[in-house]
Amino acid sequence: MPEGDILRRAARSLDTALAGRRLVRAELRWPSAAGVDLVGLTVVRTVPYGKHLFTRFDDGRSLHTHLRMEGSWRLVRTGTAEARAASPWVRAVLGTPEWTAVGHRLGMLDVVRTEDEHTLVGHLGPDVLADDFPTHGLAVALGNVADRAEVPIAEVLLDQRVCAGIGTLYAAESLYARRLWPWTPAGEVRDVPSLLMTARRLMERSVAAPTPTATGDGPRGLTSWVHDRAGRPCLRCGTAIVRGVARTPPMERPIFYCPRCQVGR
Ligand SMILES: [Zn+2]
Structure with missing residues (x-):
């Protein structure tokens, strides 16, 4: 998607x-x-x-x-x-x-x-890639996250009303980068600003990657550490990557994670 x-x-x-x-x-x-x-x-x-x-x-x-x-x-x-x-x-x-x-x-x-x-x-949260996200949108997004303290952090990241633009790929990759278990309640995540800014940085890298064809196709300049890598070894610890499911049907979405690097409570 x-x-x-x-x-x-x-x-x-x-x-x-x-x-x-x-x-x-x-x-x-x-x-x-x-x-x-x-x-x-x-x-x-x-x-x-x-x-x-x-x-x-x-x-x-x-x-x-x-x-x-x-x-x-x-x-x-x-x-x-x-x-x-x-x-x-x-x-x-x-x-x-x-x-x-x-x-x-x-x-x-x-x-x-x-x-x-x-x-x-108007119903969406701030655009994570907007120029003013670090100075303005981030604070709004943090308020939106705080309103969902009981919700698993992966689902909060996917919720476009919290912060617009993040989907399953960048939710998974930024959670992995911050070593967060996807089902950690949002209220227990210590450094939400760093998590959101990590998602932004990964996406910026993709935006900046050259577009080799006029159709906009081409590599996104992103190394996938966990996304779409179920069963393959974690690039950090060698444990098999797991495909979890966030949200409930019919809105469920896959979330890939390393069960060793991203431990829960
Ligand atoms: Zn790992």
């Missing part, structure tokens, strides 16, 4: 291709946006917030998209076969004379006034 770093990379790719350019094609294959016409508008920029993207236009509107589990924005050269975007999974097409951005399997799509963007993300 795309986490905040992937959304930032997607925004960067979309800006490279679309920012400052006029749309010659715009298709929103989404029932509630069927009548919306964006052709002729100039794209201002795409702004990420947590796992959400807002592509802003020069008429004061924004296209809000969310990648959910499998969504992606791909950039292809206008005029190529891919730019026809014939797949039934395509939900949005934004085209300039040079580039066409194709949104596949998007999980949400709305067109809103730019000044109303906050109504779609």
Whole structure:
């Protein structure tokens, strides 16, 4: 599932291709946006917030998209076969004379006034990758964590209302880095600021990693210590990594951890 770093990379790719350019094609294959016409508008920029993207236009509107589990924005050269975007999974097409951005399997799509963007993300905690997170968002996030003292720390990290942008990969990797057992009640975690800043640093590394292709694919500049490594030896102690489950069905999510390096009470 795309986490905040992937959304930032997607925004960067979309800006490279679309920012400052006029749309010659715009298709929103989404029932509630069927009548919306964006052709002729100039794209201002795409702004990420947590796992959400807002592509802003020069008429004061924004296209809000969310990648959910499998969504992606791909950039292809206008005029190529891919730019026809014939797949039934395509939900949005934004085209300039040079580039066409194709949104596949998007999980949400709305067109809103730019000044109303906050109504779609107002329930979320501060974006862990925002520039002002260390000086402003962190304190807000710490308050949100404190409100959930009984909740396992892994579930608190995954809760977008606490802090937006962290998913299963960065929850697992930052808990491992801080040697925290994922089911430690949040109120018993001694250094929550360091935990949140560790998640931010790992994600920043991914954002900074070069994007080798225009589609935004490529390595995230991250060594996975535990995520997706169930049964394989811990790179620190050799113990087999375990795949745990955070939250309850149908909202359960995998959390990978080392049962030796990350001990509970
Ligand atoms: Zn270990």
